[in-house]
Amino acid sequence: MTTEYSAQTLLLEGADAAAFAQAQFSSNVQSLAVGTWQFGAWLDAQGRVLALFHLARLADDAFLVLLRGGDAAPMAQSLQRFVFRSKVKVTVPGPRPLGRGPAVETYAVHREGDAYVIGCGDHSLIVGAASSNDAWRLPQIRMGWPWLPDDVLGKLLPQSLSLERLQAVAFDKGCYPGQEIVARLHYRGGLKRHMHCVVLSQHATGGTVLHQRGENGIQLLDVVDADATVSALAVIDDGLMNAIENASNIVTNEGVSLNVLDSWPA
Template sequence: MATVTASNFALGSVRLHHLAALDVKGADAEKFLQGQTSAQVSLADGHFAPLTCFCTPKGRMLANAQLMRLGDDHFRLILSNTLLESLANHLKKFAAFYRAELTPLPDLTFVGACGEDQSLAEQLGLQLPEHVGTHRNDEHTCALRYPGESPRWLLCFDHAELSAGATIEDDESSRNAWQLEDIRSGLAWLTDAQQDHFLPQMLNWEALGGISFKKGCYTGQEVVARAHFRGQVKKRLMRICVATAALPEVGASVVNSDQKSVGEVVTSAFTPQGDVELLAVMSTKVAEEPTPIFLLDAPATLQSLPYAIERVDPEQLAISMNA
């Protein structure tokens, strides 16, 4: 990674290469997705874009995503580019029974823009959405409001060419700053390294409104619901800071003073001070019974998340977004 200093941590507009899109189109697109995803698909109304996930029959996450409706029979999933092909292949097994077509879009251009740099959207004539989890789109471009300490948006282009004169960073330091905002927002995107590994609740997905407990059946629903209603989730996504000069690998162990693993790294980024912040799936005992923890032989400390670990129904989120 490029040298990270406080001076290059201001988020402007940055190309994001870790994301990709999967389009689902057809007369049965909504019905097909309803049977596969944790979201109440009807909540994706062209304004509200619910978080969602896809699971195995055992309730383990194959991918998490954000779901947008771009037309009456046109949905788009935004997810990690490392999971695009595998999720498409998985869903195609079920799409064969519906009037639904899946189209992976690995070459879309994604740009992250912060609140202090809206010039790109202005050049494109695109009105930016105000509320986190909502989007606006036209024929070629979509803008999705992301969480963060400062307003930020994910811009998605149907073509690689951008307006003349647009200034967009394309360096690791700028992408690191975007990733740090995701971490501080408590938002982790699953990658292929930990696919089929976590229950959705282990990534705090129900606390982010990514699981509807009011909808009907979908693949893995029984296991996910049982874990919720019986209180069986003993691992949770937690935010950690550690004084180290290297980013840990995905899956690296967080250990206690006895060198026993108490968690594993999901995503990480440098801070302006040169430390590392990360999200890790940790044993809930770490928060309940505070104990020293370590990563890469360095002491680590738990940090707060901007949300409570409690169920947030996406149905209520949709009402508040459309109020």
Template sequence: MPDNPQPAPGHEFALPGHAVLAIAGRDAVAFAQAQCMNDVAALGDGEWQWNGWLTPKGRVVALFALLRHDADTLWMLLPDASAATLAADLQRFVFRSKVTLTPLAMPVAGRFGAPRQAQGSTFAKAGDGGVELDMGGDGGPRTLRIGPMPASVDADALARWEAADLAHGLPRLDATQSSQWTPQQLSLERLRAFSVKKGCYPGQEIVARTHFLGQAKRGLALFDATPAPAAGSDVVACGRGIGTVVSAAAGACLAVLPLEREPGPLQADGIALHHRPLLGGLAR
């Protein structure tokens, strides 16, 4: 019998940190295109992408999955940020746009198994009003479901889900790490989560300058660590801080480090860090 039993493929469990923010109205796509860092206009009905909202200095406030239901309805699936807080922040930029921002009271659940209908960047609508997303990658199949029925709480399965996010290079930004990092520092090009070709959006000049001038000098690295160091901890090499832990989960962490650095042992909070490659396949 394995030391760490894995949930059965059909076992659904709650993802309590996730929230959903609806953007609705005839200007929904135009509003999101002007505010978000990825090319919202490129989405077709029934498609989703990784996206985010930046500070004017190009730092990631929130990273999310953006779903287009139709020309008048978008959903932001927020793994970490408060839907109510983000709605209030975005409301300041609505001006005369015909758009409403509404947090939705819809539970979110995960499952380690292939989606029943969703595939890649195409999501599927269920008959009960729920939505299914394909969250699988090179680490194996995963399915995420939005509403309407809540799932059971399973702390072990949730920890495994969060560790899988990190393994695929999806940083989970708690309040201490929000607004701290540029998309390039978080290696979000791996998820195709931002655009350097679309029109203006908050922070766009910083993102574009970094891309076209080749000035990205730091990026994400994945480590095994037991216990995992806390987000915000310094990564130390030879007694000198060279980076920062951005996200931590059971036995793993993501850190922003120089892309070019001397080989050698690393630690954070006195915990040894053991490098391993990031998994692919989560880009949408």
């Protein structure tokens, strides 16, 4: 089953673009060099992830935001409320074809004509590709790079999505929305949900919640059918993982079995 993925992007431009992004997003934007990208997130006041994205620095005063789920226009509208007198312009270029390109060093970004090439190691993401394709989805699931269905936006904490591992959350910079909550979890612990790479026994839609023993223990993120298997990223309650004798093979109430291939800490 193929899902069409378009590139939902924002542009932040202006003398205060870096300072604005540093104050709003969870990553350390000031450390980002021109021609590179980093994972970033925009959180609500409770620390929940409203948006996850690639943040690419195109110039000293220009950033490209490629969303990993969600729509760019509402996010731009919400960000605009925080501009005040800052010299930053937030624009939405509109959806563009998103496809897989050749190998490019991870965290490198460059422009080819009207397209942006975002390096992901053994492949790249092309924003403005000649045509859309989803050949990038399976390798990114296996790398633990989540793509967020609409159903989970504003519901999960960064640690549940392994965003610390992806360096999408910084604790050594100034305040940003939700910073107090995620810092407390980082230093004191207490989070009881983590992300896993799984193979499903049958197709399920991204965003589906599966149950085991009557509990809402499994939140599916991106799901892809490829290589005769159904692969997915899933956020699973630690209690469920600990309670199952064979945690590598979980049978849900819905009749969907999950074989856990890899697990990541916060």
